[in-house]
Amino acid sequence: MAFEVLVRRHRTPVFNYILRFTGDRARAEDLLQEMWLKVVRCAQDYEPRARFTTWLYTLARNLCVDRARREKLRQTESLDAPRQNLGGATDTRAPVELLVDPSPAPERAAHNSRVRSLLEEALLSLPEEQREVFILREYSGIPFREIAEVAGISENTAKSRMRYALEGLRRCLKQLGVDGDLAEDERTVTG
């Protein structure tokens, strides 16, 4: 079945896009399911002249934006509340504690987990419009021209937002004490 092929091909990249956009795994799972249902219901609206990927990410993006708006209205999350990182592990420490690792010889996995949390934190610190462009380009590999279509903006605006996102992340990572050299120094571990 063609639909199953499409689902299997796109579900993980789209899920990661939603997860990084929302910063909440449970919400991302929920939105992913909602998005595929929407794909089934709106299949007749799909125009073959548009790329399927673009259409798919447009649906996902709209769902994310709508949900974020609704959440913003009702939610004022406590900074001290226990948080769950995007991998699903719960980190009970406040962000301030995450900035400095107090343990002299932390286990590598735990360290990686903490750094990952910092990266997620940095990503979530970006304004929504910059974050979505960064995620689409950096993690989903969507070119700027298509990002413009997905977000309903011009290509120049997409590039401009990308520049701001990169600059914002650079500053934030520097603040958090995380930079590109960490990977080279093997102070972070992928996966």
Place this chain on the structure above:
Amino acid sequence: MSPAAHDQDRLLEYAYGELAPSEAKSFEAHLTSCADCTRALEDIRSVRRTMGQLPTVPAPNTGLDSLLAYAQQAARRAQAGPESRSSFWKWMLPSTGVLALVLLIVVTRQVAEETSRARTIPVESSEVKQLPMAAPAPSQVEPAEKKQEDSVRSLRAPAAAGDAKGNFAAHSDAQPKPRRESADAVASKPSSPPARKAAPAPLAKVIAPSERDDFAADAKDEARAGRLAALRKSAGSSPSSENEGGSAAANASSEVVSGVVGGVVQGEGTSRAAVSPSAYDKQPRPAPAEEIARIRNTLAKENPPRAERAKLLNRLCELLYAAQRVSEAESACEQVIREFPGSPAAVNAQELKTKNAAPQGR
């Protein structure tokens, strides 16, 4: 110092591999000579390296099976949908057509009935044309109030068929109804309907078909007005007694008219005369309300000629007064006066109004 704006876009595209190979090569050449662009590129690469440490999270399998099942079901529905829809329309279209046809037939029938009913109105209105002969009688009523009372009294005893004074229907509706005339009147007018025939001739002449084309027309109107004035004078104190007083027959017909019109126009008077409802109701006559409605309908829809319209309005005044719908009657009279100033119809309407205004004051 940051790179120029155009370089920033190219830098971004270069960093993400979106530049065409030839452009990429020329940009690399530019990088060798531009420290700012080189530094900016290094910043981008650094951030990308760091942020690239975020692992790809596998999508959950939760709900995948149900999603695929739902998609299959939807696909089946989409395939079956157009067929079932076409079979629906296969039945729906003809039945809608039949329904529309039936509806059309019913509506056409009703319209035809309405039209034929409306056509009967001119016949009645032709009766009405003659009735204005009796219409001026309200003016007779007051001077001949005693006579009217007599006729009203006769109504109280409708069984007294041989009443010499004559027993008349309390209302001289245009509808056919049995009217009893005085012996004299019947003798003088052998043919039926007696009430109409018994009406005084001069007024019939006044609003004769030959003369009723245009009330506002020149000398004819003046002549008519003069004749009316003469008639009024001949009637003595009654300003609108259009009887050609003098002859016995005329007196008798005056009685007839006063009786008839006294009932019709002075409906209020009739009721004042305490005609018992039972006696009144025993008179087999069509409802004045029906005639009022028909006249109004004719006036509204058929746009009758001026003279005809004036007569119909006159008749309407009479009927409305008879039905004690005084305010409506007054407005009908005012309409006649307004529309046909100086015409006999207007004079008649004015008289009706005056006559009926007095009892109101009482």
